[in-house]
Amino acid sequence: MHLNILLAVMAVIAASAQEVPAMAVIAASAQEVPAAACETSCGNVSITYPFGSGEGCYYSSDFLVTCNRSSGEPIPFFGPSSGNVVISDMSTNTSEMEIMGLVAYDCYNISGPAERNQPWLSLRDFRISSKNKFVAIGCDTYAYFSGRIGNDSGIGSGCVAMCGENSVVINGSCSGVGCCEVAVPEGMNYREVFLNSFNNHSTILDLNPCSYGFFVAQGKFNFSATNLHDFKSDRMPMLLDWAIGNLTCDKAKDMENFLCKGNSVCDQSYTGPGYRCRCLEGYEGNPYVAGNCTNINECERGNHDCEDDDKCVDIEGSFRCTCPKGYSGDGTKDGTGCRADESTVIKIVAGVSTSKALSFDGPEEERSLAMYFLNSLKLGRLFNVLDERLQLDDVPSEIMQVSRVAERCLRVNGDERPSMKEVAIELQGILASMVRKHPWVQSSPNEDEDGYLLKELSNNNFESINGVHASNVSSSTFDSMSKQTMLPIPSGR
Structure with missing residues (x-):
């Protein structure tokens, strides 16, 4: 007896143990x-x-x-x-649904009324979008709709469309001649369309035997005069607005089945009824599915305002613009951009200066390389900072142009200093001018090749060279020119 009871209990326990995993799977x-x-x-x-x-x-x-x-x-x-x-x-991004709404019609023949359709649409939790319009077509037509917003059923509007055999009907116009339209109020969850005629279309039966009325999404219908006699559509696209439930964001956020999670937030701009989710700025996906809003790489798509694509750095949910070494700023087109630091400009100045500019034996105002350079340029004594071994009778125009660029870069007010891109463009132009004057180019018997070289210089993109942009000039040409003008700069100590 006791053995039978024990076996029965063990059987129940075994059966229960087999059901637990099944229940867990169902829950998952x-x-x-x-x-x-x-x-x-x-x-x-x-x-x-x-x-x-x-x-x-x-x-x-x-x-x-x-x-x-x-x-x-x-x-x-x-x-x-x-x-x-x-x-x-x-x-899911706009919380809209496009449906094909039925078209109301009211048709006549020589005997009088022939056939009509008076459709209605009733929605429980969805709403008819105000992005629709109510349109009526006809030459003997007055049309209107009745609607309901919440518990208010006294909503309605309409219009009149008239025309005769000699009327000028304009395609694309719904101003009352053959076609009329009115705006749709926001929030309707019910609508019914009504069509009527003043004279049973008797005076314009051959031109227009029927009246039509419908809701249509803005931009989805373009009236044509042929619609008066041969309107073939029995459905037209219209928009519905939808939301989750009937609780606002503040009330729904504490519910267990609240959908706006992860990188999805509740849209506070929507006032209800119900709530809507949207992905955080910088994310995209379905905001109603947890974890579906993922990072947008603005740099890859070009959706950024950085001065250059290669200066855009993607970060989670956003991006940032950077400046190369020796430049500072926000790196954006509409902001401060990237402007040369004084130390970077001194390097540019040092490229056309000598040990005189690096000497610390002169007056106080001449001990700073930048100040010495600016004073010399201001007083027209640029020769003072050019190496005497250059053996120049006059300051070349290219050096003067580079010096002027450097002078602008040394201005105290950052807003007055040129951006990195502006400096690069000016230096590229100066370099192209030097190539044109190079003896190899001037002595070349093949003008087509010369033109091709200059065309290549003007068409090349910018690339970064030690933090400063320059054109993709042929390396052999650039190196050759550099070797002809390179001189050692003695220490200033």
Whole structure:
């Protein structure tokens, strides 16, 4: 007896032990949002969470998408299979869904009214976007819509479209001749369209037997005079706004099923009902899926304001602009850019100066290389800082140009100093001028080759050489010219 009881207890324990893992698997699957096996598209429409077309794929029944394949081409419908709202596009970034709304029509023949359609649309948690407009087409037409915003059902507006056999109907114009339009208020969750005629279209039956009325997304309809007699569309694209639930950000953030997590935040600019998520600045992806908002590399895409692409450094969620060694600033096009430090300019000045400028035996104002150079340039005595071994009768124009660039770089006010790019462009121009005057170029019997060389100089991109930009001049030409002008600079000690 005791043995039977013991065996029964052991059997229960064993059975319980086998069920625990199964329960754990079920719980884990329920936490996957969305499930890995969920459909990601239906026809040409991408289905992204919180929307989904299968169990465990959508946030709530409000976001159910039914993919109908009965007609061959898959067609996504909003809501259960019994619904007739066709989805043409959806976006998690703008929290909008584009649907194909039914067109209302009111047609007549010689006997009078022939056929009409008076569609209505009722939404529970979604709203008709104010990015739509209400349009009516006809020559004997007054059209209006009634709507509801929350509990207020007294919403409505409309317009009148008239024309005759001799009226000038302008394509693209909906100002009242053959076509009219009005704005749509924000927040409607219900709308119904009504069409009426003044004279049963009897006076313009051959030109326009029917009136039409519909909601359409702005920019998705362009009126044509042919629409008066032959308007073939029975549906038009219109936008719906959507949000999660009916709680605001502040109230929803403490809920267990709150969706704005990771690099996703709740959009405080949206006032409800419900809440919306968006990726943080510098991130992109689906803000309703945890971990899906990933870093944007602005440097690779060129979405930055750095002076040069190679000075852009990507950082998590943003980027920063840098300056090469010897330059300072924010590195941006609209900011301070990159301006040469005084130490960098002294190196440029030293390239055309001698031991005189480096001597510390002179007056106080001449002991600083920069000050000595500026004084000499100001007094027109640039010869004082040029090496006597250059054996020059006059200061070459290229040296004067470089000296003027250096003078601007030495200005105390940083805003008056040229940017790194400006210095590089000016030095490139001076270098190109020197190449034109080089004896190899002047004595060349082949003018085409000379032109090609100069063209190559002007077309080359900039690259960094010891922190200062210069053109991609042929290394043999550049080295040869450098060797002809290079002189040792004695120590100033």
